[in-house]
Amino acid sequence: MNRIEAHHIDDLALGSVFLATGGGGDPHLNRIIAIETLKARGPVEILLPEELDDDAFVVPVGSVGAPTVSLELLPSMDEPRRTLEAFEKQVGRRADAVASFEIGGGNSLVPLVAAAGRGIPVVNGDGMGRAYPEAQMMTYAISGVRPTPALAFDYAGNTALFSTQSTEVYEYHIRSFAAAAGGMITVAEHAMSGAQLKQAVIPGTLSFTVELGQVLRENRGPAADILDPLKAIFEPSIYGEVRHLFSGKVIDKSTRIIGGYDIGEATLEDFDDPGQTLCLNIKNEYLLARTGDRVVASVPDLIVTVDHETSTPINCERLRYGQRVTVFAVGCPDFYRSPEALRVVSPRSFGFDLDYVPLEDIES
Amino acid sequence: MRIGIDVGGTHTDAVVLLDDQIVTSTKALTSADVMSGVEDALDTVLGDAELDLQQVELVMIGTTQFTNAIVERRELAPTAAIRLGLPSGNELPPMIDWPEDIAEAVGRHCFMLHGGYLYDGRPLAPLDDAEIDDVIRELVARDIRNVAIAAAFSPMKPEPEVYVAERVRQAIPDANITLSHPFGRLGLVERENAAILNASLLPFADRVVASFVEAARRRGLTCPVFISQNDGTLMSAEFVREFPALTFASGPTNSLRGACRLTGLEDAIVVDIGGTTSDIGVLQNGFPRESNVVVEVGGVRTNFRMPDILAIGLGGGSLVADEGRCIGPRSVGHRLVQEGMIFGGDTLTATDVLVASGQADIGNPAAVASLDPGLVQTAQGTMHEMLDRGIDAMKPSGHAMPVILVGGGAVLVTQDLKAASESLRPEHAGVANAIGAAIAQIGGEAERMVSYRQMTRDDALASVTQDATARAVAAGADPATIRRVDIEETAIPYMDEGATRVRVKVIGEISSRRGGDK
Numbered sequence: 001m002n003r004i005e006a007h008h009i010d011d012l013a014l015g016s017v018f019l020a021t022g023g024g025g026d027p028h029l030n031r032i033i034a035i036e037t038l039k040a041r042g043p044v045e046i047l048l049p050e051e052l053d054d055d056a057f058v059v060p061v062g063s064v065g066a067p068t069v070s071l072e073l074l075p076s077m078d079e080p081r082r083t084l085e086a087f088e089k090q091v092g093r094r095a096d097a098v099a100s101f102e103i104g105g106g107n108s109l110v111p112l113v114a115a116a117g118r119g120i121p122v123v124n125g126d127g128m129g130r131a132y133p134e135a136q137m138m139t140y141a142i143s144g145v146r147p148t149p150a151l152a153f154d155y156a157g158n159t160a161l162f163s164t165q166s167t168e169v170y171e172y173h174i175r176s177f178a179a180a181a182g183g184m185i186t187v188a189e190h191a192m193s194g195a196q197l198k199q200a201v202i203p204g205t206l207s208f209t210v211e212l213g214q215v216l217r218e219n220r221g222p223a224a225d226i227l228d229p230l231k232a233i234f235e236p237s238i239y240g241e242v243r244h245l246f247s248g249k250v251i252d253k254s255t256r257i258i259g260g261y262d263i264g265e266a267t268l269e270d271f272d273d274p275g276q277t278l279c280l281n282i283k284n285e286y287l288l289a290r291t292g293d294r295v296v297a298s299v300p301d302l303i304v305t306v307d308h309e310t311s312t313p314i315n316c317e318r319l320r321y322g323q324r325v326t327v328f329a330v331g332c333p334d335f336y337r338s339p340e341a342l343r344v345v346s347p348r349s350f351g352f353d354l355d356y357v358p359l360e361d362i363e364s
Numbered sequence: 365m366r367i368g369i370d371v372g373g374t375h376t377d378a379v380v381l382l383d384d385q386i387v388t389s390t391k392a393l394t395s396a397d398v399m400s401g402v403e404d405a406l407d408t409v410l411g412d413a414e415l416d417l418q419q420v421e422l423v424m425i426g427t428t429q430f431t432n433a434i435v436e437r438r439e440l441a442p443t444a445a446i447r448l449g450l451p452s453g454n455e456l457p458p459m460i461d462w463p464e465d466i467a468e469a470v471g472r473h474c475f476m477l478h479g480g481y482l483y484d485g486r487p488l489a490p491l492d493d494a495e496i497d498d499v500i501r502e503l504v505a506r507d508i509r510n511v512a513i514a515a516a517f518s519p520m521k522p523e524p525e526v527y528v529a530e531r532v533r534q535a536i537p538d539a540n541i542t543l544s545h546p547f548g549r550l551g552l553v554e555r556e557n558a559a560i561l562n563a564s565l566l567p568f569a570d571r572v573v574a575s576f577v578e579a580a581r582r583r584g585l586t587c588p589v590f591i592s593q594n595d596g597t598l599m600s601a602e603f604v605r606e607f608p609a610l611t612f613a614s615g616p617t618n619s620l621r622g623a624c625r626l627t628g629l630e631d632a633i634v635v636d637i638g639g640t641t642s643d644i645g646v647l648q649n650g651f652p653r654e655s656n657v658v659v660e661v662g663g664v665r666t667n668f669r670m671p672d673i674l675a676i677g678l679g680g681g682s683l684v685a686d687e688g689r690c691i692g693p694r695s696v697g698h699r700l701v702q703e704g705m706i707f708g709g710d711t712l713t714a715t716d717v718l719v720a721s722g723q724a725d726i727g728n729p730a731a732v733a734s735l736d737p738g739l740v741q742t743a744q745g746t747m748h749e750m751l752d753r754g755i756d757a758m759k760p761s762g763h764a765m766p767v768i769l770v771g772g773g774a775v776l777v778t779q780d781l782k783a784a785s786e787s788l789r790p791e792h793a794g795v796a797n798a799i800g801a802a803i804a805q806i807g808g809e810a811e812r813m814v815s816y817r818q819m820t821r822d823d824a825l826a827s828v829t830q831d832a833t834a835r836a837v838a839a840g841a842d843p844a845t846i847r848r849v850d851i852e853e854t855a856i857p858y859m860d861e862g863a864t865r866v867r868v869k870v871i872g873e874i875s876s877r878r879g880g881d882k
């Protein structure tokens with residue numbers, strides 16, 4: 001696959017919701033925007049990291065904010081392109097390619113809209129391989145790419161320029177701006193050279209996500225039947241093991257928006273045995289799955305909730321009391337199992353008092 | 365005593381219930397004008413039962429007319445969609461993802477204005493009176509009287525919607541206006557879609573409700589008339605004039621609730637086999653299981669809560685092809701009685717196969733006597749396989765469950781269903797929908813902003829539940845039967861961490877004491 005066309009967008013959006021592990025927002029409107037943009041401007045070329053020149057100027061573009069907000073504060077068609085152009089004007093250099101923060105959710109689509117608007121390629125890869133809530137969790141940040149200069153663009157076209165010492169400080173400042181600017185903004189940040197990108201990207205995820213979406217579409221139906229097709233696509237990939245964790249009904253869900261994040265937990269009860277429950281901890285994404293005291297999957301591995309009857313992935317903000325769901329776990333790419341990465345994406349870094357155990361080492 | 369009426373696309377059914385016992389029932393064809401069919405059905409049951417009209421406490425009507433109007437794109441009034449949200453959502457107008465045919469039926473009268481609120485309660489943009497005036501001038505010029513208004517974060521701050529509605533009403537006094545915030549849930553596009561569909565149905569709703577009430581009055585019934593909504597509870601006739609869209613999917617809901625009452629089973633699969641499709645739903649604790657995903661009505665995304673129904677193309681009129689290996693989804697529908705072979709036609713249908721197998725005596729069996737027995741056997745195998753697959757897909761777990769067969773096409777099931785622990789065919793299964801309407805309950809909803817900092821979540825839920833219960837009782841529910849069926853919490857960020865909008869829904873049986881609207 002060397003380009004994304006309008007007819008790929010539905011599969012890309014569907015696959016991206018699966019990889020978003022509950023976060024990333026509902027990509028429905030970004031999907032419409034991407035389709036309309038690619039129809040008007042033509043397909044977008046996608047380049048694997050190794051196809052980029054070492055001195056190419058690569059600019060990641062995406063949305064930052066609380067997913068629940070974007071249910072009401074709608075995106076605008078020209079926001080991604082205007083964000084990129086405002087950034088280019090500030091740094092005085094034109095981008096050679098756009099990259100994605102995260103392949104999970106709407107941020108798989110925003111770079112395509114920005115790139116189509118400017119007529120430049122998008123990197124086939126991303127900075128998370130899924131969705132995470134914070135900038136320092138991106139492969140780009142973990143690999144030492146500086147987050148700033150960064151430019152944020154709000155719904156009304158106001159912009160803010162950032163220059164910070166560390167990614168953690170940057171993350172705090174960009175969140176503050178997002179919170180002050182309606183809760184959802186578009187951002188260009190972590191600009192880097194082609195050489196830097198090659199060390200700092202989860203490769204191939206754009207085309208993989210289109211293929212994953214195709215698998216989900218073609219196998220729409222009971223979640224029990226989709227496990228084998230999921231194994232067939234994930235196990236030979238950079239992800240690895242897929243495991244069925246639980247099937248049951250949502251008996252409680254409580255989240256609040258704290259500091260710009262959706263934070264809380266959901267409890268599921270087994271269909272046949274009310275004594276069996278699964279508890280999901282949420283911070284924009286599903287971070288931890290526990291049965292009683294036992295952790296059965298944890299971040300950075302992927303925890304994915306799907307509709308029990310149709311296998312449609314369900315975002316945290318759409319998860320509701322009474323829903324019937326199945327929960328899967330998927331191994332994360334090796335990048336996130338390095339000590340440097342685990343410093344920022346382990347359960348401990350999210351405030352849970354426990355160490356990360358890789359999915360395949362947990363007894364199923 | 366209660367009368368339940370179900371107006372379906374093909375049949376209009378009626379039942380009379382006395383203390384939960386079915387006194388009499390009838391099944392008539394739905395007339396083109398609907399009303400005469402309802403009157404005929406009423407005449408039949410009132411005549412059969414020799415009722416004392418004064419004893420009839422309630423008439424409950426379930427109707428698919430509003431769903432069908434959307435699906436078939438008819439009776440829809442030209443409707444303006446006014447969204448208050450600019451500068452957000454620029455170039456992303458209302459109805460952008462609607463199917464072309466329904467967008468045309470409603471007309472693409474879309475307007476985007478500045479306004480609405482942000483998540484933190486600050487204005488997204490101030491309302492602009494000059495912009496509003498321009499839209500009103502345009503509405504007048506285009507002679508549009510139906511208007512849907514949706515603003516960003518209106519479930520938390522409805523004021524912009526209310527303000528624009530007042531302005532429109534001042535300029536166009538007979539305007540039919542639907543605001544989005546009563547549809548409640550967050551999700552501006554889906555809530556706006558619900559409001560547009562509802563607004564486009566308002567003139568039709570006026571006519572339908574008036575004809576129902578008039579039909580009852582003309583037959584000497586002076587009791588209140590209720591209409592069932594998609595969650596299995598009732599709305600007063602007046603309420604339906606304002607919110608016809610809340611009747612969407614009340615047909616399948618009534619069918620499931622009727623099946624529950626007929627069998628006493630609270631947890632079961634219900635298969636409603638009609639002329640064209642088999643609708644498979646799931647009863648959980650006596651209520652339809654709801655769909656998890658964003659629900660499309662006539663191809664439009666909405667945020668209504670709807671029963672989770674799997675429709676498969678198998679009914680009494682389904683065409684049989686490929687030596688019995690392929691059945692449906694095409695069907696002769698209600699023309700079965702002319703086109704089916706046993707009725708003298710020349711189309712081979714599922715019902716013809718059934719009669720040929722000797723397991724039913726309908727029409728003229730001689731007309732299918734020469735059918736190849738191999739074909740008949742294959743076709744029956746195909747039908748049962750189709751149902752088994754559908755039931756299996758809907759089952760909540762791997763365990764076999766009881767299956768309740770209802771609807772006129774239930775006779776097609778002649779063998780054991782592998783996916784079922786047992787198959788039940790209750791008496792009166794043909795009028796399950798009308799029974800579901802007749803036993804429908806009264807709902808009550810309450811919502812309030814609470815702070816989980818000031819009170820525990822349990823206390824807050826209990827308190828809001830109390831309000832909802834009071835409303836249900838006031839509407840005629842028996843306090844002893846009330847239970848909570850839904851909790852919805854929407855966090856209100858930043859205003860105060862822990863601030864939450866809590867919405868609780870309860871339902872209860874109609875009190876034997878007479879309640880309802882005046």
